[in-house]
Amino acid sequence: MKIQNxxxxxxxxALEDFxxxxxxxxxxSLGIMIGVLSVVLLISxxxxxxxxxxQQFESLGANLIIIFPGNISSSxxxxxxxxxxxxxxxxxxxxxxxxxSLKRSVEADYVVPLFMKSSVVESNGxxxxxxxxGSNEESFKIxxxxxxxxxxxxxxxxxxxxxxxxxxxxxxxxxxxxxxxAIGKTIRVADQRFKVIGVYKKKGDREQDGAAVVPYxxxxxxxxxxxxxxxxxxxxxxxxxxxxxxxxAKEVLLKRYKADDFTVTEQSELLSTVNQIFNIxxxxxxxxxxxxxxxxxxxxxNIMYATVTERTKEVGIRRxxxxxxxxxxxxxLTEAVMLSVFGGLLGLILSSLIVLGIRVFFPASINLFSxxxxxxxxxxxxxxxxxxxxxxxxxxxxIEAIRYE
Amino acid sequence: MIKLENVCKSYFLGEEEVxxxxxxxxxxKEKEFIGIQGSSGSGKSTLMYLIGLLETPTSGKxxxxxxxxxxxxxxxxxxxxxxxxGFVFQSFNLIxxxxxxxxxxxxxxxxKSGLDFDPVKSAEELLKRxxxxxxxxxxxxxxxxxxxxxxxIARALIMKPKIILADEPTGNLxxxxxxxxxxxxxxxxxxxxxxxxxxxxxxxxxxxxxxxxYIKDGRLAEKYL
Numbered sequence: 001m002k003i004q005n006x007x008x009x010x011x012x013x014a015l016e017d018f019x020x021x022x023x024x025x026x027x028x029s030l031g032i033m034i035g036v037l038s039v040v041l042l043i044s045x046x047x048x049x050x051x052x053x054x055q056q057f058e059s060l061g062a063n064l065i066i067i068f069p070g071n072i073s074s075s076x077x078x079x080x081x082x083x084x085x086x087x088x089x090x091x092x093x094x095x096x097x098x099x100x101s102l103k104r105s106v107e108a109d110y111v112v113p114l115f116m117k118s119s120v121v122e123s124n125g126x127x128x129x130x131x132x133x134g135s136n137e138e139s140f141k142i143x144x145x146x147x148x149x150x151x152x153x154x155x156x157x158x159x160x161x162x163x164x165x166x167x168x169x170x171x172x173x174x175x176x177x178x179x180x181x182a183i184g185k186t187i188r189v190a191d192q193r194f195k196v197i198g199v200y201k202k203k204g205d206r207e208q209d210g211a212a213v214v215p216y217x218x219x220x221x222x223x224x225x226x227x228x229x230x231x232x233x234x235x236x237x238x239x240x241x242x243x244x245x246x247x248x249a250k251e252v253l254l255k256r257y258k259a260d261d262f263t264v265t266e267q268s269e270l271l272s273t274v275n276q277i278f279n280i281x282x283x284x285x286x287x288x289x290x291x292x293x294x295x296x297x298x299x300x301x302n303i304m305y306a307t308v309t310e311r312t313k314e315v316g317i318r319r320x321x322x323x324x325x326x327x328x329x330x331x332x333l334t335e336a337v338m339l340s341v342f343g344g345l346l347g348l349i350l351s352s353l354i355v356l357g358i359r360v361f362f363p364a365s366i367n368l369f370s371x372x373x374x375x376x377x378x379x380x381x382x383x384x385x386x387x388x389x390x391x392x393x394x395x396x397x398x399i400e401a402i403r404y405e
Numbered sequence: 406m407i408k409l410e411n412v413c414k415s416y417f418l419g420e421e422e423v424x425x426x427x428x429x430x431x432x433x434k435e436k437e438f439i440g441i442q443g444s445s446g447s448g449k450s451t452l453m454y455l456i457g458l459l460e461t462p463t464s465g466k467x468x469x470x471x472x473x474x475x476x477x478x479x480x481x482x483x484x485x486x487x488x489x490x491g492f493v494f495q496s497f498n499l500i501x502x503x504x505x506x507x508x509x510x511x512x513x514x515x516x517k518s519g520l521d522f523d524p525v526k527s528a529e530e531l532l533k534r535x536x537x538x539x540x541x542x543x544x545x546x547x548x549x550x551x552x553x554x555x556x557x558i559a560r561a562l563i564m565k566p567k568i569i570l571a572d573e574p575t576g577n578l579x580x581x582x583x584x585x586x587x588x589x590x591x592x593x594x595x596x597x598x599x600x601x602x603x604x605x606x607x608x609x610x611x612x613x614x615x616x617x618x619y620i621k622d623g624r625l626a627e628k629y630l
C-alpha cells in the first residue's frame with residue numbers, strides 16, 4: 001500500500017508535468033517513437049520477407065533438388081554469400097541438351113526444366129502483367145499444382161510444340177469474368193498465341209498464381225531465342241535418394257561446365273542460405289534503426305537536464321520535507337522512463353498500423369518479440385539516458401536547491 | 406531535545422573559507438518558543454538548517470533526543486526530517502504544479518515506515534483549522550501570500566513533528582498578515598506543545614518569542630546589536 005502509494009505519486013507527478021508541457025513531451029517522445037518505428041518496421045519487413053521466401057520454397061514439393069546457374073555454396077561460407085547475387089547473373093546457360101542428359105543419367109522420378117519470363121498476357125481485350133513459364137508435363141506434379149478447370153498439357157504437347165497454355169488462378173481471374181471462362185480462349189504473349197486448356201487452383205504464391213504455363217518447346221523462337229532454362233528441378237519420391245541424385249547431377253553437369261558455373265542444391269539448403277543472408281541484412285537494418293533510438297535517448301537526456309534545472313527549487317522542497325536522494329533519483333528516472341516508454345508505445349502503434357496497411361501487398365508481421373523488445377529497449381533507453389540528469393538532481397544540496405530562483 | 410556542541414559550518418567561496426556558523430553550542434528543550442535573531446549574512450539561516458538536519462556540520466556534534474545525528478546517512482537524516490521537523494520558509498516554497506491539498510500531503514509521500522494516521526483526514530483538519538479548507542483545490546499561485554504561508558504551516562504540521570523551524574516566515578507578508586502567522590505559530594507552541602523556532606531579523610517578531618538567541622558573524626552573541 002505504502003510503496004504503491006509512492007509510485008502512484010511519482011507517476012502522477014510525472015503525468016502532471018507532461019500535461020503542462022504537452023508539446024515538449026510530444027517532441028521528446030518523437031525521437032524514441034521514430035526509433036522504435038524504424039526498428040519494429042524493419043524487423044517486421046524482414047520477417048515478412050523471410051516468411052514470403054519460405055512460403056515460396058515450401059510451395060515446391062518435398063525432396064526437390066534445384067539446379068541453377070552460378071555458385072552460392074563454393075568452398076567457404078563467406079564467399080558463397082558474397083557470390084550469391086553474381087551467381088544468378090553469370091554461370092552456365094542450361095539448355096535442352098542438359099535436360100536430356102540429366103533425364104538419361106539421373107535416378108530422379110521427375111526432371112523438370114523451367115524457363116521463366118515476366119510478360120504481358122493479352123486476352124479478352126485485357127492486358128495483364130504475368131509470368132510466362134515454359135516447362136514440361138511433370139512440372140505440375142513437382143510444383144504441386146491442382147487443376148480447377150480443364151486439363152494440364154501432356155508429354156505429347158511438349159514434343160509437338162503445342163500452342164497450349166495452363167493459367168494460374170489470378171491471371172485467369174484478371175483476364176476473364178470467372179477463371180473457369182478461360183478454357184478454350186486464346187491468349188497472346190508477345191507475337192505468340194496459345195490456347196488455354198486448363199486453369200489450376202490458387203497456390204498463394206504470387207508468381208505461380210499469375211503465370212501461364214506452356215510446353216517449354218513452344219517458347220523456343222521469339223519468346224526464348226537462346227533456348228535456355230532458368231533452372232532445372234529434379235524430384236524424387238524416395239527421400240533417401242536425394243544425396244545420390246545430387247552427386248549424379250553434378251557428375252553430368254561437370255562434363256560440360258566448370259564447378260563454379262552451376263549449383264546443385266536442395267530446398268532446405270537454399271532456404272538456410274537465404275535465411276543467413278536475411279539475418280545479416282536484418283541485423284544491419286536494425287543497427288541503422290537503433291541509431292535513431294540513441295538520438296531519441298539523447299533528446300530525453302537533454303530535456304531531463306532542463307527539467308532538473310527548472311525544478312531545482314522543487315527538489316529542495318522535497319528534500320526538506322523528507323525525500324531521500326534515492327526518492328529524488330526515482331522521481332526523475334520515472335519521468336524519463338515514462339517519456340521513453342510513451343514514445344515507444346506511440347512508435348509501436350504507428351508501426352502496427354503501417355504493417356496492417358502493407359499486409360495487403362506483403363506478408364509483413366508484428367510478433368510478440370517486437371512488442372517485448374520495444375518495451376524493453378524504450379525503458380532501457382529511459383533508464384540509461386535518464387539516470388545522469390536524475391543523479392544530478394539527487395546530488396543537489398538541499399539548501400542551495402531551496403534557495404534557487 | 407536538541408543539543409548543538411561546538412558546531413561549525415564552513416563553505417568555500419572560491420579559495421576563501423567562510424565560516425557561516427562558528428563554534429555554536431546550544432540546547433533546545435521541548436516545547437520552547439525561540440527566536441533566532443541576526444542581521445542578514447549572520448549565519449542564522451545556516452544555524453536553522455543545521456538544527457533542521459538539512460545541513461550537516463563541518464565539525465561538532467548535533468544530538469537529537471540523546472543520539473548523535475551529525476554523522477548519519479542521507480537516508481536516516483531524511484527520515485528524521487520527515488518525522489520530526491517541519492519547515493516554514495519566507496517564500497512559502499509550495500510546489501506550484503500541485504494543489505493546496507497535494508502540497509499539504511507531500512511529506513506523507515516520503516513516510517518510509519507507514520503512517521499511524523489517515524493523511525487525507527489530517528490534511529483536511531489542518532486546512533480547516535487554518536481557515537483555508539475552501540482553497541484546497543486551488544494552486545498556490547492563485548491564493549494570497551497569507552494563505553500560502555498557512556498552507557506551508559499545514560504542510561509542516563502534517564507529520565506531527567516535534568519541532569517547527571520558520572525562516573523569516575513573515576518576510577514576504579504585510580504586517581497584519583505577518584502578525585496572524587506569528588500568532589498561529591504561537592498557538593501551535595501553546596496548544597500542541599510543538600517546539601517553534603523562528604529565525605528573523607525583525608526584533609518586533611523576536612519580542613513575541615519566549616527565548617531569544619542572537620547570532621552575529623556565525624557566533625552566538627549576548628545581545629542583538
